[in-house]
Amino acid sequence: MATISLIVAFIYVYSDWFDPVKDIATDISASFHWVSGLPGKAEDWADQRFMSRARLKQENDALRSELLVLKRKAQQMASLSAENVHLRQLLNSAHTLADKVLIAELIGVAPDPNIHKVIVNKGEFDGVYAGQALVDASGLMGQVVRVGKLSSEVLLLTDITHALPVQINRNGVRLIAEGVGSLYELVVRHVSNTEDIREGDLLVSSGLGRRFPAGYPVAEVVEVKVNPGKSFARVIARPKAQLNRSRHVLLVFDTPPGKE
Amino acid sequence: MPAASRLWPYLTAVLISFVIAMLVAVWPLPAKFAVFRPELACLLVIYWVMSSPHRMGMRYAWLIGLSQDLIEGYVWGAHAMSLTIIAYICLVSYQRIRSYSIWHQAIWVFVLVGLHQVVCNWVQGLAGYTMSLVSLLVPAVISALLWPLLTLILWRLRRAYLLI
Structure with a gap:
């Protein structure tokens, strides 16, 4: 039995024979992560339900002022991106701005502290593909390495193999x-x-x-x-990305490799 | 040999215990405390093999290890191999270990879980990951400390539901 495990381990590491099965494994694993995340979700839910009016109002005010600041930035952004497109046209280079994004939620983190992988709740059905970039509000987080049907596994930038x-x-x-x-x-x-x-x-x-x-x-x-x-x-x-804090993340749709 | 009719309750109990072990294995913990996660699946393999060696064997241990690899996202075969080795050691030594006192057993469990960690680390090393000494030793210590509690709970359960 130990020999079989060794053979399995070597095939896993040194060949791609297991790749189709690995994607299924992602979904199985995600379901366990999802269940283990339920108490945390319940806490979030309770937190939202039983929030006091004063706290809600305070949070609302804070969000409103933040929105104002961001809107001002967005105004600048509009003119800047117009300028950028104009300059790029002058330089005859391809467009790079404006990627499509998909909002995803983190449902699990690899339990071993040495492995920096996370599992997000979007998969093949949402059009996720291997190699896709994951970003959070402040920067790049990592890339998708396995795509299951309803979930996918993301390798973070800080992993030792990345x-x-x-x-x-x-x-x-x-x-x-x-x-x-x-x-x-x-x-x-x-x-x-x-x-x-x-x-x-x-x-x-x-x-x-x-x-x-x-x-x-x-x-x-x-x-x-x-x-x-x-x-x-x-x-x-x-x-830059808050690798151990972000819960809501964005999957960026660039042109998938090999399809250009 | 116990009656065959007792097989299903036994298997159900084993299955439920391992589902719980898998949940513990992926339970979200802050990165700082992740080293304190007990290796529950390894403990359960030790327990079930020692308590019912006629039912649990290396094949079950291998399957459990493989599913743990799948769920935890390890290199496939890491847990499978180490749990098989653990099951083998338990199979050849259960007669002696059963007669030890509980804390004496806990020390033995510490050695076994440590071995489990070392083998896992070695297979993970194939993929380029390395573990620190702390993350090898601390789970072994925590698991050994959990051993008396685990045996107590499972012993009660086995008595109550006649799981043999």
């Missing part, structure tokens, strides 16, 4: 950001010691590698350590 192409928003330098297994850290690889990169720089997805849509904020550089004795500087960035 890396993505980014660029510095300030000057467009292209880099690779790798997950190291900590929710608050990405390591930027192969940054030469003379590279123009500073603490506080915003890293955005570059769209190279054709997985992620370009231009989504990924991380902010928090540490640049130049050691002249080594060939590369050590750069650590903090993901």
Whole structure:
């Protein structure tokens, strides 16, 4: 039996024979996650039902003022995007703004703290495809790796097996950001010691590698350590997305790879 | 051999206990406390094999392990292999372990769950994941501490519903 398990493990890791079955497994797993999430849901429900009037009013006011601020930004955004389209036309480059999105809810998190995967409640029936990007309100979160019928599994940026192409928003330098297994850290690889990169720089997805849509904020550089004795500087960035907080997330419909 | 008619209640009880174990395995915990999650499925395999070795064996353990891999999103075969090994060790040693005192058994359970963690870690390592020493040891300690409670509850249940 142990030998069979080993064979299964090796096939799982080194071949794609299990891929169709893995998608079904996603759904099975999601149902368990869903059940284990029920008490939390009940709490949310009770919280909404039994909220005091004063608190509701306070929350309403807060939301209203936030809406005002965001509306003002949206006004700017409209003129900026018009300008952007205009400039892009001048440059003869393809359009990149305006992706379609789908709102999804997180229903489960991988139980092992070393594996940074989450399960969301949208699947094949909603048009989700493998490789699709997941974002939250503040930045890129990860990519879909398995698609079940009604749920899908998302690999987060910070997983130890994940890396993505980014660029510095300030000057467009292209880099690779790798997950190291900590929710608050990405390591930027192969940054030469003379590279123009500073603490506080915003890293955005570059769209190279054709997985992620370009231009989504990924991380902010928090540490640049130049050691002249080594060939590369050590750069650590903090993901913009709230990887362990966001409950409502967005799946971005870019053009699926291979369909262009 | 017990009467065949007792088979279904027994299997139902085993099944329910493992469904609960799977729920515990995916129960959302804050990242900080995730290491304190007990390996309930492993404990149950130890318990059921030790208490009814004529029914539970390595095949069941393998199936349970595989379903745990599916549900937890592990590399397939990680839990399957470790639970099979655990079941084997329990099968060859149950006569001795049964006669130990409960805390003595708990120490033995600590060793078994530790072994389970090591094997899981090794298979996970194939996919590039590594576990820290803390996440290897803490679940083993927690599971060992849970052992007396678990045996008490299951012993009562088995008495009440004649699950043999």
